[in-house]
Amino acid sequence: MSSAVIGSWADANDEFSAPDITTNPDGTKTVITFRTNQDGKRVKVTQRIREIKVQERVHPLIAQRKNWHKYGKERNSAPGPDTSTTQLGEKVELKLGLSWKQVEKEEEETKAQNRSDNIVIQKITCRFCGGDHYTAKCPYKETLGGTASADTAAAESAAAEANGTGKYVPRHMRAGAEGILSKEARDDAMTLKVSQLNSFVDEDMLRDELFARFGPLQRVTVVRNRETGDSRGLAYVSFYSEEAAEKALNALNGKGYHSLILHLEWSKKKKT
Amino acid sequence: MRPIKLMGHERSLTQVKYNREGDLLFSVAKDNAASIWYSSNGERLGTLEGHQGVIWSIDVDPESFLCATGGGDLAVKLWKVETGECVFTWDSPSPVRRVSFSPDGKKLLAIADQVMGHIGTIIVYDLNLDDLSNQSIEPSLIIRTDPNSAKANVAEWTADGKYIIAGLDNGYISKYDSVTAELVDSVQAHGIHNEEKIHSITDIQLSPEDGSYFITSSKDKCATLIDVETFKILKVYIADAPMNTAAITPVKDFVILGGGQEARNVTTTAESQGKFEARFYHKIFEEEIGRVKGHFGPLNTIAVHPDGLGYSSGGEDGFIRVHTFDKSYFDFLFDAERTEKAAASGTI
Helix, strand or coil, X not given: CCCCCCCCXXXXXXXXXXXXXXXXXXXXXXXXEEEECCCCCEEEEEEEECCCCCCCCCCHHHHHHHCCXXXXXXXXXXXXXXXXXXXXXXXXXXXXXXXXXXXXXXXXXHHHHHHHHHCCCCCCCCCCCCCCCCHHHCCCHHHHHHHHHHHHHHHHHHHHHHHCCCCCCCHHHCCCCCCCCCHHHCCHHHEEEEECCCCCCCHHHHHHHHHHHHCCEEEEEEEECCCCCCEEEEEEEEECCHHXXXXXXXXXXXXXXCCEECEEEECCCCCC | CCCEEECCCCCCEEEEEECCCCCEEEEEECCCEEEEEECCCCCEEEEEECCCCCEEEEEECCCCCEEEEEECCCEEEEEECCCCCEEEEEECCCCEEEEEECCCCCEEEEEECCCCCCCCEEXXXXXXXXXXCCCCCCCCEEEECCCCCCCEEEEEECCCCCEEEEEECCCEEEEEECCCCCEEEEEECCXXXXXXXXXXXXXXXXXXXXXXXXXXEECCCEEEEEECCCCCEEEEEECCCCEEEEEECCCCCEEEEEECCCHHHHHHCCHHHCCCCEEEEECCCCCEXXXXXXXXXXXXXXXXXXXXXXXXXXXXXXXXXXXXXXXXXXXXXXXXXXXXXXXXXXXX
């Protein structure tokens, strides 16, 4: 077939020739085109095309209405749906049956399960031996401790060198720091404010005795007096899911704990 | 199924409606322009601009030649569907809550709300189809929805055009003669199935096949199916949230209910608890058989495609979602239906 025909003068400078179309005996067409791919290489594209005519019967009125001109806000729009007003939504399921509630509940549960599986449970690791205990309680503190502290000292001096001058540089501005923990990163929607705690209650007690059974926890913080370190009877507890937080709120609010009555509320007024 | 999301409105939807063939979808919202869409691909044919405020209701005549809108700006407007031009405007004494064409397309009813010292009325206009811009301002009929001193929220013509069915604020459904304005029948449809205090009726839709019965939805968390002729309650569908709309599906024996928590309370709960789903009930067995999620506000209006191929819902969130049913929807049978079918095929 002829391939050198120029369709219009606008195409005349095209690097590649017009598509080469061959009609096959079985009624299909083979179209060979050349184009440049992302890496700048010339690619030969061979397509086999079968043309099928689909006849659709529609009501004559509908066919007529299909050709109406647009008006109003759409006066100047091109034919076809406009993506600013028309979009394809996400897939939704309609499972018909009497047991639709159970099916849906099961799905929710598996989803929740997956979510909590994905959460990496924070583990205590010893800086000396890598065991699951606090560094201070490491049984090998005497034997391994020296080398480790030497390492940290070396690291610190290296950091000082990197900063150049001997001037104090705040931790978050040092090289390799991740920056300030932005406040937006915290999700207050899943945080409960616990007040009226007894003064000896600490983070671990809250975690183990009160909140762990409602779901995995992000953070537990007891607010303390800066000078004395005494608890001020107030704590913030963050969950990984709002549902768990809500469950805890409903279950524990107004319950007694170490001779005081707990008061739980959302740490922030909900907006949505 | 993958719904088409229509985002042409800036505020919450008040009504969506298909034309007779189901190729056009008409929608109105609390912003001041109505939209007309091709239901097959979600393309917008155009907008009807001219109202000054909330548009509460829209209807299209059987030929898809004219459509009417009624709004909070005390106006009923008549439009040409093809060109989108407003051909006539009637002034109403109070906000217009509902408009509806008679089955022959020659009359138009409008509900003037009971506010601003006006007593709620249903007004019927005779349309002059020869000279569209020259309509008579005087209504041919005025129905004062009086007997229980409750206002009408919604009204619909019966299939033969002889009666007008009105849903009142106190849970009653009334049937009026469309010529003499006489009250023919009345039944308390809502407020008797449970203890809910508010039971105003929010929607009335006639059965798609022959219009011999209709469905009503109410704030009392129920929907009922009522026979037009005998005016007896046939079925009751009980939901767990105030219902704003209800529709009957052709082809399959289902009804679709839409609603959810009151818009003003939405801010106080999570999306999953707001119950913002379209609920499918089996029309005959009154059992809930499924839900469709998607909106993040209460559903204000639902319309079913006249061929039963899908449905559209408009929500308080300002979106319209156009759904096309999957094959599984058409295949679904109740156990009782399945055994019956098997028995029938066995005997033949």
